[in-house]
Amino acid sequence: MDSDDNRVLVTGATGTVGSRVVGALADWAGTVRAATRDPDETSVSAADETVAFDFERPETWGPAFEGVDRLFLVRPPAISRVGESILPAIDAAGRVGVEHVVVLSVLGAENIPLLPHRRIEKHLQGSSLDWTFLRASFFMENLVETHGQEIVERGELVVPAGDGATSFVAADDVAAVGTRVLTASGHRNRAYDLTGPAALTYHEVAATLGTVLDHDVQYTEPSLLEFVRHSRIGRPWGLTVVMVGLYTTARLGLAERVSVDAERVLGRPPTALAPWAGANRDAFEATGARVS
Ligand SMILES: NC(=O)c1ccc[n+]([C@@H]2O[C@H](COP(=O)([O-])OP(=O)(O)OC[C@H]3O[C@@H](n4cnc5c(N)ncnc54)[C@H](OP(=O)(O)O)[C@@H]3O)[C@@H](O)[C@H]2O)c1
Structure with a gap:
């Protein structure tokens, strides 16, 4: 059972899916920490904490990852060179106690080796961290x-x-699956295809x-x-x-491609x-x- 000792860092917390993950975690017993590059300008009111975080500024990683045991990872659309930013950030997270990384990925990523999301997936599969991949279709x-x-x-x-x-999927459903896999057991080291x-x-x-x-x-x-x-x-x-x-x-x-994964995780149709x-x-x- 999760408790107040658990803390999730949600990256992309001001974006389409991350903001919904923060909102959907409102009833969770643990602490929800929202990441944004500019916490002075952007308040993520549904979060317990807001922290400065930038994949391209390593000096922000330590404070953002401190006390965090799980991470919701959104690859910002503008970052394609993940080897210089997101992959070392994942390694840094693992070194300071993050155990589980839930990645917002793309439907079919497994077939596109050079896709940034696939590179993130492969990096996690080769690490000691637990992972869950949410391979989402096109958002409604x-x-x-x-x-x-x-x-x-x-x-x-x-x-x-x-x-x-x-096979359009609603961002609320992607976030609902993300919330479930972050907080419930049985979803680690699995990939889900999320479609409508x-x-x-x-x-x-x-x-x-x-x-x-x-x-x-x-x-x-x-x-x-x-x-x-x-x-x-x-x-x-x-x-x-x-x-x-x-x-x-x-x-x-x-x-x-239409998948039943969202319905299996959520217990209701998308x-x-x-x-x-x-x-x-x-x-x-x-x-x-x-x-x-
Ligand atoms: N659109 C689709 O149909 C679709 C489908 C499947 C998967 N995806 C994938 O979903 C991801 C995008 O998710 P989204 O649509 O929820 O996001 P989004 O609405 O595009 O928002 C991007 C987020 O990234 C953050 N960000 C930007 N630069 C950053 C940096 N250098 N370091 C840390 N955070 C940074 C922004 O936060 P701040 O500005 O507050 O820092 C913002 O919250 C992409 O990887 C995309 O390929 C999209």
């Missing part, structure tokens, strides 16, 4: 955070995914969002080149490149797109209002 939240404005204002979903289907209950094409996504949001939403189905041209305005080039890579995966049918969209109606509308 991307639809509101990245595409919400176009969906609400222009009624368009512009992604170069062709007819490929994607179904794989959907973007035609189906547009139709679902149109119905739930009561907007006309069209999937414009751009070619890769058309998408790059479309993205030139208002989106950083690096992000466009990442998006082309991600949506090419979907286009090729490599994002459509959230489907329509109820997720219903619960996020205000977030979609706010995305449009922000620029009007």
Whole structure:
């Protein structure tokens, strides 16, 4: 049974999944320490403690890891050279008493040796630490955070995914699994594929969002080149490149695998797109209002 002597450090605690992990750990008997690069600017109110932590500033690691026995590890999207930052941070965590690292990884990571997430996984598998890998599919939240404005204002979903289907998962479900594996026994040294209950094409996504949001939403189905041209305005080039890579995966049918792992861990089916969209109606509308 976990007690007050247990302490988890949640990295990425201000981000999509980490913030939800912090929130979901509210009833846990142990201590929840949230990591952010700028604790003076950012308060993570649901956490018991907030600490300065930067994978690229080793001087922050010691104070952040002190007294911690488990770690929720989010690879920041901007860090691709994990060998100079995240891998040595994991080693430092192990030296000062961290026993279990739960990694937010990517569906299919096991097949992509050069993927930063896979390098983190391999490093942990070769260490004396316990690990759990959460190999998550595409987050439903991307639809509101990245595409919400176009969906609400222009009624368009512009992604170069062709007819490929994607097994979208809700970030709340990823966080719920993360919380469970951090706090319950029986999940160490396992990898879970976290998907929603179904794989959907973007035609189906547009139709679902149109119905739930009561907007006309069209999937414009751009070619890769058309998408790059479309993205030139208002989106950083690096992000466009990442998006082309991600949506090419979907286009090729490599994002459509549906897994039962989330249901096995949670004891309930993962959230489907329509109820997720219903619960996020205000977030979609706010995305449009922000620029009007
Ligand atoms: N989006 C998807 O569909 C999807 C699906 C599967 C897996 N993933 C993976 O999930 C991860 C991203 O998770 P997310 O979407 O929850 O995060 P996010 O919302 O993109 O937030 C990034 C987090 O990283 C922190 N951060 C940035 N630079 C940092 C640094 N140098 N050191 C320490 N922390 C730093 C930020 O905190 P501060 O700014 O407060 O420091 C922030 O909390 C990526 O590895 C991505 O590949 C994403």
